[in-house]
Amino acid sequence: MSQKLFIVFCFHISVTLASQLRPGFYAQTCPRAESIVRDVMWKAMMRETRSAASVMRLQFHDCFVNGCDASLLLDDTPDMLGEKLSLSNINSLRSYEVIDEIKEALENNCPGVVSCADIIIMGSRDAVILSGGPNWEVKLGRKDSLTASQEDSDNVMPSPRANATFLVDLFSRFNLSIKDLVALSGSHSIGKGRCFSILFRLYNQSGTGRPDPTIEPEFREKLDRLCPLSGDQNVTGDLDATPCLFDNQYFKDLVNGRGFLNSDQTLFSLDNRTREFVVHFSKDQDAFFSAFVEGMVKMGDLQSGRPGEVRRNCRVANNPAHGRNRVLKNRVDLVSNLV
Ligand code: HEM
Ligand SMILES: *[C@@H]1O[C@H](CO)[C@@H](O)[C@H](O)[C@H]1NC(C)=O
Ligand SMILES: *[C@@H]1O[C@H](CO)[C@@H](O)[C@H](O)[C@H]1NC(C)=O
Ligand SMILES: *[C@@H]1O[C@H](CO)[C@@H](O)[C@H](O)[C@H]1NC(C)=O
Ligand SMILES: *[C@@H]1O[C@H](CO)[C@@H](O)[C@H](O)[C@H]1NC(C)=O
Ligand SMILES: *[C@@H]1O[C@H](CO)[C@@H](O)[C@H](O)[C@H]1NC(C)=O
Numbered sequence: 219m220s221q222k223l224f225i226v227f228c229f230h231i232s233v234t235l236a237s238q239l240r241p242g243f244y245a246q247t248c249p250r251a252e253s254i255v256r257d258v259m260w261k262a263m264m265r266e267t268r269s270a271a272s273v274m275r276l277q278f279h280d281c282f283v284n285g286c287d288a289s290l291l292l293d294d295t296p297d298m299l300g301e302k303l304s305l306s307n308i309n310s311l312r313s314y315e316v317i318d319e320i321k322e323a324l325e326n327n328c329p330g331v332v333s334c335a336d337i338i339i340m341g342s343r344d345a346v347i348l349s350g351g352p353n354w355e356v357k358l359g360r361k362d363s364l365t366a367s368q369e370d371s372d373n374v375m376p377s378p379r380a381n382a383t384f385l386v387d388l389f390s391r392f393n394l395s396i397k398d399l400v401a402l403s404g405s406h407s408i409g410k411g412r413c414f415s416i417l418f419r420l421y422n423q424s425g426t427g428r429p430d431p432t433i434e435p436e437f438r439e440k441l442d443r444l445c446p447l448s449g450d451q452n453v454t455g456d457l458d459a460t461p462c463l464f465d466n467q468y469f470k471d472l473v474n475g476r477g478f479l480n481s482d483q484t485l486f487s488l489d490n491r492t493r494e495f496v497v498h499f500s501k502d503q504d505a506f507f508s509a510f511v512e513g514m515v516k517m518g519d520l521q522s523g524r525p526g527e528v529r530r531n532c533r534v535a536n537n538p539a540h541g542r543n544r545v546l547k548n549r550v551d552l553v554s555n556l557v
Contacts, residue, residue, distance in 0.1 A: 237360055237526070238359060239358060239359045239360065239521075240357055240359060241355045241356065242358075243357075243358035243359040244328075244358060247328060248324065248327065248328035250328075251327075251331075251340070252340060254320070255341055255344060256340075258316070258319050258323050259345060260344075268462075269312075269313045269345075270345035270346075270349050271345070271408040271409025271410070272312040272313035272316075273338075273341045274345040274346060274405055274408070275311065275405070276311065276342065277338050279307060279311060279371070279375060281518060281520045283370050283371045283374055284522040285520045285523075286335050286339060286360055286517075286519075286520055287522060287524070288335040288337075288338060288363060288529070288532060289365070290302065290366065291338075291532040292363070292366040292535065293533045295534075295538055299369075300366035301370075302314075303368060304368045304375065306375035309412075314533075316341070317334065317337055317338065317341065317532055320337050321532050330528055330530065331528065333362045334529050335360035336356075336359070336360050337532070339356050339357075339358065339360070340356055340358070343514070345408075349462065351464030351465075351507065351510070352507040354514070354515065357518065357519070360526075361527060362526055362527055362532075362535075378411070378415035378416065378479045378480055379481070380480070381484040382481075382485045382488045382489035383489050385399055385485075385492075386399060389402075394513065394516060396492055397495055397513075399485075399492065399513075400492050401499065401506060401510045401513045402510065402513040402517065404469065404506055405510070406457040406468055406479070407457070407458055407466070407468040408458075408462060409461060410457060411455060411479060412451060412452055412454050413449060413450070413454075414451035414452065415479060416455075416478060416479065416480070417445060417447065419433070419480045420433075420441055420442060430483070432475055432483055432487040433475055434476050437474075437475065437476045459471055465503060466499055466502075466506045468482070469496050472485060472496050472500070473486060473497060473500050475487075495509075
């Protein structure tokens, strides 16, 4: 009897302990972790500059869906529809292979120690520094989820049609302020978006049959040439005028009506609460950098409190049966054995 109780107790703490995040979490267990991540990120960017943007974006799409737990890295299984094919992620998220490469390098150095969720956080920080942006200390110690949910991703991740007012509300549900929203949108200082994401605003904004009137006319002509109405919607355009450099050009572009996404441009054109910060950041890059760092750290603190583990392979749970809620079921079985 007492032995069974002990099993239940151990089981409970080994999989549900909420992680206390802190800097230097791997100082003893994997002292080279942060330099290994930086190294692989550097090599990835030498191959393709855009991989910095693509990796950084993973932090947003991970942390907003049940906390920063690498759920978005799980491949679908017969029992689980994961997040890779969700509305915002399909044909859009990329550079998963860079995460795999980082994981492999870490597993070679200190197997089973560094979580995939922490890899996303470190890789995103490094993407920013290596693109000319600010440096900061990351808190670590996250666990990887046992499962993922396409539905949760669909319900949470904002569409490119979203406007500033909607985004203020969405971010406030994550305790992220208006300043956080505007600063974090500044991540679009690097990277690219597809014609798919802007066709509606070029040709039929809000069902009017007309383009979005807030687009600066010369810029609109350029976008029209890039994205003709019946063209290939996978063609990509730059999210700001300096897509490889992490700087405040994005905000200068918004002030000039040259935002790529509707969600970007409305931060200046629609809502005076967000406009204030856009104008401020367009004039003061240091202010943008420090607000961005603050936002990334806050976003990185989001946690679900659900059971977690350190995955051996970022694409699959260590015990894929977890995807079928085995964990809970076993626990109920154990408990009912006791009665
Ligand atoms: C505020 C709400 C946001 C919306 C509506 C949004 C939406 C989008 C969309 C539609 C794209 C282009 C996807 C495509 O066309 O395939 C994109 C790209 C990107 N997003 Fe966001 N995003 C938001 C916030 C963020 C945040 C908070 C981050 C990171 C901190 C981020 C990082 C990125 C990056 C780096 C890219 C370029 C990725 C690449 O080149 O592969 N975004 N975003
Ligand atoms: C902003 O988006 C919300 C939600 O989609 C919508 O109800 C609202 O009408 C939009 N505001 C403007 C001015 O377009
Ligand atoms: C936001 O903050 C409140 C109060 O501190 C807290 O109860 C809630 O869990 C937080 N929400 C998120 C998503 O972190
Ligand atoms: C524009 O959008 C509206 C509403 O979604 C739709 O009814 C209309 O057919 C669209 N017009 C064109 C030209 O696509
Ligand atoms: C974009 O490319 C993907 C494959 O990378 C393809 O499955 C999809 O159909 C394409 N989408 C469009 C709109 O052309
Ligand atoms: C924003 O606009 C509203 C009405 O459109 C106005 O009442 C408010 O004072 C403005 N706030 C700022 C900060 O300009």
